[in-house]
Amino acid sequence: MLTLIEGARLVVTQDDRRTRIPGGFVLVRDRVIEAVGSGDPRGVERIERRIDARGKVVLPGLVNTHHHLPQTLTRNVPRVQEAPLFHWLTELYEVWRGTDAAAVDVAARVGLGELLLTGCTTTADHLYLFPRGQERLIDAEIAAARELGIRFQPTRGSMSRGQAQGGLPPDDVVQDEETILADSRRLIREHHDPRPGAMVRIALAPCSPFSVTDDLMRRTADLAREHGVRLHTHLAETLDEESYCQQLYGCRPVEYLRRRGWLGPDVWLAHCVHLSPEEVSLFGGTGTGVAHCPTSNFRLGSGIAPVRAMLDAHVPVGLGVDGSASNDTSNMLAEARQALLAHRIGADPSRWVTAEEALWMATRGGARCLGRDDIGSIEPGKCADIVLVDTRRLSYAGASSDLVAALVFSPFPAPVDTSMVDGRVVVESGELVGVDVPALVEKADAIAEGLLRRASERTGRNYFEKG
Numbered sequence: 238m239l240t241l242i243e244g245a246r247l248v249v250t251q252d253d254r255r256t257r258i259p260g261g262f263v264l265v266r267d268r269v270i271e272a273v274g275s276g277d278p279r280g281v282e283r284i285e286r287r288i289d290a291r292g293k294v295v296l297p298g299l300v301n302t303h304h305h306l307p308q309t310l311t312r313n314v315p316r317v318q319e320a321p322l323f324h325w326l327t328e329l330y331e332v333w334r335g336t337d338a339a340a341v342d343v344a345a346r347v348g349l350g351e352l353l354l355t356g357c358t359t360t361a362d363h364l365y366l367f368p369r370g371q372e373r374l375i376d377a378e379i380a381a382a383r384e385l386g387i388r389f390q391p392t393r394g395s396m397s398r399g400q401a402q403g404g405l406p407p408d409d410v411v412q413d414e415e416t417i418l419a420d421s422r423r424l425i426r427e428h429h430d431p432r433p434g435a436m437v438r439i440a441l442a443p444c445s446p447f448s449v450t451d452d453l454m455r456r457t458a459d460l461a462r463e464h465g466v467r468l469h470t471h472l473a474e475t476l477d478e479e480s481y482c483q484q485l486y487g488c489r490p491v492e493y494l495r496r497r498g499w500l501g502p503d504v505w506l507a508h509c510v511h512l513s514p515e516e517v518s519l520f521g522g523t524g525t526g527v528a529h530c531p532t533s534n535f536r537l538g539s540g541i542a543p544v545r546a547m548l549d550a551h552v553p554v555g556l557g558v559d560g561s562a563s564n565d566t567s568n569m570l571a572e573a574r575q576a577l578l579a580h581r582i583g584a585d586p587s588r589w590v591t592a593e594e595a596l597w598m599a600t601r602g603g604a605r606c607l608g609r610d611d612i613g614s615i616e617p618g619k620c621a622d623i624v625l626v627d628t629r630r631l632s633y634a635g636a637s638s639d640l641v642a643a644l645v646f647s648p649f650p651a652p653v654d655t656s657m658v659d660g661r662v663v664v665e666s667g668e669l670v671g672v673d674v675p676a677l678v679e680k681a682d683a684i685a686e687g688l689l690r691r692a693s694e695r696t697g698r699n700y701f702e703k704g
């Protein structure tokens with residue numbers, strides 16, 4: 238099928254030359270972008286679908302590099318609204334252990350729906366807590382993603398170091414290494430598509446230095462490289478983690494990873510707030526990617542990642558909304574704005590992150606973190622992942638001097654007008670296609686309440702009140 242997106246106010250290609258085309262068009266054949274230019278395409282046979290882009294900015298779909306979709310059901314939980322990471326985690330493990338496939342299905346639909354509505358067309362996810370008897374949670378996410386039509390890179394998360402082994406999570410929510418590795422192999426076999434244009438790719442992701450064993454880190458890296466899939470984990474998120482690594486391993490978190498063969502162009506790491514200048518250079522030299530999650534880092538008081546230094550050192554940096562228990566939304570354009578604002582306090586203005594850089598991280602930077610050169614820009618041959626933002630809104634009035642900056646500087650209250658993923662229109666006139674949102678919200682609220690109620694009963698703490 239031939240689709241023409243025509244008459245755009247501006248096409249923001251995000252190609253290497255950062256080309257912008259006023260009055261542009263994008264021609265899509267089936268799942269792939271065929272041409273982009275200004276005015277009308279020449280010599281084209283019959284167009285079967287036309288998308289009116291008048292008054293709209295057309296940009297490549299954004300790429301989210303870090304999320305925990307099940308957390309969508311544990312937003313702003315009163316007990317942990319003011320808790321830093323380790324306290325927040327130990328309280329929330331008790332809630333998350335009640336998760337099942339039905340909860341994950343609803344949570345994924347909420348989070349993925351929000352991502353699509355805010356311009357994201359490809360997302361990673363990191364699911365690492367598997368309550369006993371609930372081993373197919375990632376499969377439930379994949380099914381929801383396929384139905385909603387978002388490009389998906391779920392990571393097989395894992396925790397193998399429970400409290401008995403000096404880890405943070407309770408012993409009965411961690412799994413043994415053989416179970417984790419066998420399920421990782423199964424997910425790769427059943428779902429990983431290495432081909433260009435893939436809608437689902439699997440990556441492997443032990444949770445963090447304080448919740449996995451040494452051996453699992455090494456064996457996971459070996460398994461990933463054997464199958465050509467990428468590696469992901471949380472790193473250097475807080476100073477508590479740094480002290481933990483010093484005490485347990487006698488080194489800093491980055492050194493801990495380096496010793497286990499975990500730095501390289503096939504690895505991207507969430508947060509990396511507490512990196513030394515030498516560690517930033519090491520990431521640049523090895524091509525190790527970073528999922529920058531500024532909102533989550535603010536919310537948990539973790540700190541501000543040295544993103545300017547990372548960009549200077551050519552570290553691949555993408556953006557991550559992170560899980561909804563620490564954001565508490567899956568809004569990609571809002572995250573780009575947060576990245577724009579996060580690096581200004583106390584920094585020389587010449588070192589501030591610009592709107593263009595924030596948008597670059599949200600597109601090309603994210604694509605690089607996920608190891609994909611087929612998404613992140615509007616160019617012939619790339620996947621047809623395209624979003625249209627209607628600038629005929631009050632929030633963009635008076636902002637026409639720089640429309641690209643307007644997308645990032647604006648708090649972005651409205652959904653994107655149109656979102657196309659892999660040639661399929663999944664958001665139309667600002668609405669998710671084929672999703673009954675009020676019914677979904679009702680279901681999400683009911684399950685979320687049940688999770689908190691059961692956690693309260695189990696622990697004797699009241700999760701509906703501040704702790």
Ligand SMILES: [Zn+2]
Pocket residue numbers: 303304305363471507559560
């Ligand atoms: Zn995370």
